Amino acid sequence: MSLFTSVDHGSTVTKHPGLAAKEARAGRILIAPYVIFFLIFSAYPLIFSLVLVFHHWSIVGPLEWAGLDNFAELISDDVFWKSITNTLLFIIIHVPLQVVVALFLAAVLNENIPARGFFRASFFLPVVVSGVAVTVLWKQLFSTDAGLFNQVLAWFNIARVPWLSSPDWAMPSIAVMATWKNVGLYVILFLAGLQNVPRSLYEAAEMDGAGWWDKFRYITVPAINPVVVIVLILSTLGGFSLFIEPYVLTGGGPMNSTLSGVLYIYRQAFGFFRMGYAATVGLALAVVVVGVVLIQRRIVERED
Amino acid sequence: MTNRWMKWIGFAAMALVAFSFLYPFLWMFVATIKPETEITEVGLLASSYNVDNYKVLLDRIPILRAFFNSLIVSVASTVAVLIFCSLAGYALARLRFPGRGFIHNLILFTMVMPFQLTLIPLYVLMVKFGWVDTYAALILPYTMSAFAILLFRQFFLQMPQDLIDAARIDGLGELSILFRIFWPLSRPILITVGIVHFMGIWNEALWPLIVIRDEMLMTMPQMVALFAVAGQAEGQFGVQLSAAALMTLPVVIVFVFLQRYFIESMATSGLKE
Incomplete structure (x- = not known):
């Protein structure tokens, strides 16, 4: 289960403020692809699923408000x-x-x-x-x-x-x-x-x-x-x-x-x-x- | 004495079970080359053998094209996962930046989020992007995996900090540290992620069934599944089995040579989940 534990692991060099900023910048750049991926393929579908459940939709044509009909x-x-x-x-x-x-x-x-x-x-x-x-x-x-x-x-x-x-x-x-x-x-x-x-x-x-x-x-x-x-x-x-x-x-x-x-x-x-x-x-x-x-x-x- | 007996009883039991696992595959391969009227027989012997079923199969569906499609999709997606997920794993394990803990939690969240929830909205997204019936729909949603990121992160956490510090003093950037210093030391995790992800995509049937209609873009599991349910192969055991055999053969060959890696990889990934 160690996969889920959060360890505060970072550089020992980061005590120097300039280097810490550099490391943070590198971190943001390296994690950026995941953040973009998450927004498109996880966050958007998740939010859109909550929209969809309140609508009728045949995929062609507009979304039709359905209230709680689906439920x-x-x-x-x-x-x-x-x-x-x-x-x-x-x-x-x-x-x-x-x-x-x-x-x-x-x-x-x-x-x-x-x-x-x-x-x-x-x-x-x-x-x-x-x-x-x-x-x-x-x-x-x-x-x-x-x-x-x-x-x-x-x-x-x-x-x-x-x-x-x-x-x-x-x-x-x-x-x-x-x-x-x-x-x-x-x-x-x-x-x-x-x-x-x-x-x-x-x-x-x-x-x-x-x-x-x-x-x-x-x-x-x-x-x-x-x-x-x-x-x-x-x-x-x-x-x-x-x-x-x-x-x-x-x-x-x-x-x-x-x-x-x-x-x-x-x-x-x-x-x-x-x-x-x-x-x-x-x-x-x-x-x-x-x-x-x-x-x-x-x-x-x-x-x- | 009793111990020795137990050992042979155990061996006999295992041999029996192993037979029940291997014989169906063996039977399948042999059945595809039996004459039509003898296919359903339990044994392996037939009056003659021929490859007519395969001729019919190749004639009916572009299965070699499907094999090629599966290969493109699985390789592209696996390469992307190895690169992008190790980037993210490295950042989470070795770089301190604001929001790191939050992103780690996001990844855990997407791992426990049931796919049934996002299946339809994800299809809608493919429609909106105009990706239905393109390789993009098969590859891009699988360019990252939360699980792979966590495996890389965990592996990178165990690397000595000295390695990074020395490389930085030598003027190496983070990308060089990751790909030139960490990667060569990460063979076990690269193999594990590579095999588990590749197998997952290679065998995936549901997603291609949703986003691909064009026969020329279908993956192998999708095409064979459609062939087995559609009228095209109605009642023709031999042709359907040939399709399954063609799909099984490459996997069996690769498995025979790399079984140790397969078993170890799937075991590690299972235990960590």
């Missing part, structure tokens, strides 16, 4: 709320799955087994491959009639599963795919956490007669708790950014069961050309994201 629509918009519950469903499946699988793989990789480097790289491969490529690949794996999954299930006489064509299965299927895609990153993060635990601690615990579970519960878990927090937050943010997977696999269907928040923004803006309402959905989604992350933090910190 009134949002509250009674079942599809919007569906997109929020979809995202929460995705997170409820994806995040714990991610943590458990990543932790398991990292724990085994942390032991002295052969070919560790190869395994680590294998798990990491889907992380670097484009999400679009992975999704197109999984679209074939998920196919109800000819997909690999259903063919393998058929070997065991298990009936075909409508992975993407049933509203009950589609979102869990996407959550599993997303876990496969991202788990390698979290394995690496957990491994880094585990490697910080001194071996001697485990040896001492073994001498005291601690079993596998005791060692895991009282040594490993406290040591990796900070990593768990990072994994929770990163994969939650990932859940709220969900877009390309449903876009390619299902288009948000069936029956809006995989419609994510971002996909809904996209649909409102570029399907229906309702910029004001799309911006309102974006604002609402941002509020939910910040809310969920704050709640998570509070829960995790209380457990410490």
Whole structure:
């Protein structure tokens, strides 16, 4: 977390007033590109989003004052709320799955087994491959009639599963795919956490007669708790950014069961050309994201 | 004895999981060269192999052009980030100027600001600038990253002050100190920022889908995503998979050679977030 600490670091030569002024001038020049970037690409969109949410706008033609119409629509918009519950469903499946699988793989990789480097790289491969490529690949794996999954299930006489064509299965299927895609990153993060635990601690615990579970519960878990927090937050943010997977696999269907928040923004803006309402959905989604992350933090910190 | 058993059970479990990560990719590459009727089979063996799918693909969409576009956009944006973000990181870490703390807080703020909030207004900005369907829309909003600035700042904070003082006495300006003295000592952070940013832009699909309509300017993820959802490839598993395979192959090759850098970079950046 040292990234966020503010250190008063400066030149020791700055005691001389002329040199201090020179240093300040250099500082202002070097930071100028960021300030310009911030004003154009962060500040302006931020302010304009607060304008947009009070207007109707199809992007051609003038802005039309809408008062609180967009917010009134949002509250009674079942599809919007569906997109929020979809995202929460995705997170409820994806995040714990991610943590458990990543932790398991990292724990085994942390032991002295052969070919560790190869395994680590294998798990990491889907992380670097484009999400679009992975999704197109999984679209074939998920196919109800000819997909690999259903063919393998058929070997065991298990009936075909409508992975993407049933509203009950589609979102869990996407959550599993997303876990496969991202788990390698979290394995690496957990491994880094585990490697910080001194071996001697485990040896001492073994001498005291601690079993596998005791060692895991009282040594490993406290040591990796900070990593768990990072994994929770990163994969939650990932859940709220969900877009390309449903876009390619299902288009948000069936029956809006995989419609994510971002996909809904996209649909409102570029399907229906309702910029004001799309911006309102974006604002609402941002509020939910910040809310969920704050709640998570509070829960995790209380457990410490 | 039990330890040895555990070791091999662990190895077997890892081998099984690794298989489930690698086989789909292997299957994808092989499926693209199978005859149309055998593509969906689980195994890798086919009665014959051909490259018809790729011929059809190249015929339907300008995917090589998309590869080239992705390359231009990712390289340009990464070079810009390395230069501009190290400038800002240097200023924040080593130069005392009024407003430094405030700007540091601004950067932290933009990092926690959800992108969903500014997505539509940013698109509107592109429209107003007349940047829709230009490289500018793909590159300029990604010439800086709050996260990269913070990584550079943190790295530069650890450099000894003597280095700077000596350089100043020799008459070097701040830009020379940054690029001629700090940069050669900053390989790890340059690699980390470079890889993480490049991968982010290379794989980005949402933003190009929003600002690019002209097929000749599309990036690879965008073009393949559109191809997979549009009627163009309806029902043709092989052609869609070929598009995904073409997108995956360069990444796999680079990853095989540079995997240590990839893994270390993504791990550092993840832990610092």
